[in-house]
Amino acid sequence: MQVSKRLVSFSFLLSAKSVGITSVLLILLCPLISCTPEAPNSHRLGMEKLHDCHVHALSPELLQIWRNRGVPISRPSSHYTDIDTILSILGAQSIDLISVGYFFTSPGMYSGADGRERLSAENDFILRCSARRPERVRPFVAIDLLMEDPVGEIERCRRINPKLGVKIHAGVSRLFLSEPEHRYRLRTVLDQAAQANTPVLLHFDNQDPNFGRRDFSLLLDSVLVDLPPLELRLAHLGSRGGRFSPQNLEVLNAFLDRQRRGKIPEGHQFLFDFSAVAFQENAEDIPPLTPQDVTLLNEYFQAVDPDILIFGSDYPLYTSAEYARILMNPLGIDLNALHQLTQK
Ligand SMILES: [Zn+2]
Numbered sequence: 001m002q003v004s005k006r007l008v009s010f011s012f013l014l015s016a017k018s019v020g021i022t023s024v025l026l027i028l029l030c031p032l033i034s035c036t037p038e039a040p041n042s043h044r045l046g047m048e049k050l051h052d053c054h055v056h057a058l059s060p061e062l063l064q065i066w067r068n069r070g071v072p073i074s075r076p077s078s079h080y081t082d083i084d085t086i087l088s089i090l091g092a093q094s095i096d097l098i099s100v101g102y103f104f105t106s107p108g109m110y111s112g113a114d115g116r117e118r119l120s121a122e123n124d125f126i127l128r129c130s131a132r133r134p135e136r137v138r139p140f141v142a143i144d145l146l147m148e149d150p151v152g153e154i155e156r157c158r159r160i161n162p163k164l165g166v167k168i169h170a171g172v173s174r175l176f177l178s179e180p181e182h183r184y185r186l187r188t189v190l191d192q193a194a195q196a197n198t199p200v201l202l203h204f205d206n207q208d209p210n211f212g213r214r215d216f217s218l219l220l221d222s223v224l225v226d227l228p229p230l231e232l233r234l235a236h237l238g239s240r241g242g243r244f245s246p247q248n249l250e251v252l253n254a255f256l257d258r259q260r261r262g263k264i265p266e267g268h269q270f271l272f273d274f275s276a277v278a279f280q281e282n283a284e285d286i287p288p289l290t291p292q293d294v295t296l297l298n299e300y301f302q303a304v305d306p307d308i309l310i311f312g313s314d315y316p317l318y319t320s321a322e323y324a325r326i327l328m329n330p331l332g333i334d335l336n337a338l339h340q341l342t343q344k
Pocket residue numbers: 009010011054056098314
């Protein structure tokens with residue numbers, strides 16, 4: 001056994017715009033101190049071809065901002081900022097590297113007047129990481145749906161790397177699909193992504209206490225309907241991460257209901273990523289999976305077509321190898337049964 005310190009998921013950091021930045025950082029980024037078996041290497045797990053669809057890196061500038069605010073950074077700097085180092089410790093063959101540039105356009109998190117430029121700079125950092133290791137790293141650039149000209153930012157990045165993906169964080173953007181303006185903005189971005197054959201990773205949960213089934217219906221019926229075919233990935237099994245939650249159940253049940261009734265708008269590919277829903281260890285505010293959680297998750301894995309499930313670790317929360325081990329035991333997930341994404 002080794003004692004390891006980890007940084008809590010960026011999902012949590014970026015999920016509470018309405019909460020003061022200090023408390024968000026302190027509460028959500030306290031290092032986890034835990035006992036875990038040493039991470040097995042990828043070869044022993046038969047993970048030579050594992051694709052991790054949810055990995056984060058930070059530019060040195062953003063990491064410094066967090067350090068200046070007293071965020072407890074638990075890994076060495078290079079584990080956040082250096083793509084070669086990250087690839088060497090993950091245990092995944094290829095990754096989708098997700099920008100967190102929307103940190104800079106969130107008034108609750110960043111107050112500088114240069115937020116829009118900083119978002120672009122963070123995207124440029126992710127694009128450079130990919131350019132360094134194009135065979136293993138696909139960049140996902142971040143936009144804030146409520147910022148000025150999000151489509152322009154995607155197009156700018158696409159001129160640098162046409163194979164990019166896009167990350168949208170409804171929690172940071174405070175995206176309420178009950179608002180016609182928000183539906184219009186999301187639909188505009190998704191339409192453009194679909195036309196360019198660009199996958200979109202959506203952190204769908206907007207932190208509203210009532211988030212759930214109704215939001216999913218609005219997404220299908222008022223946003224996706226009649227759009228060209230789109231690859232839409234819902235992060236954290238459709239919710240916010242932290243653990244398998246009632247919101248996960250709302251979204252997954254809504255999806256399964258609609259699928260059963262043949263009411264999913266045609267042509268789109270829905271994929272649900274596993275990141276940050278399974279904790280094997282105690283953390284502040286984040287309990288490990290209970291035996292009931294394990295049972296419930298297993299029931300869902302039996303109920304859904306495994307071809308809609310994709311593997312993601314939300315690194316630096318876990319390395320790919322560590323999280324794969326948790327999914328295999330105690331959850332008993334056969335990684336080979338999941339939808340296999342490959343580096344394109
Ligand atoms: Zn994430």
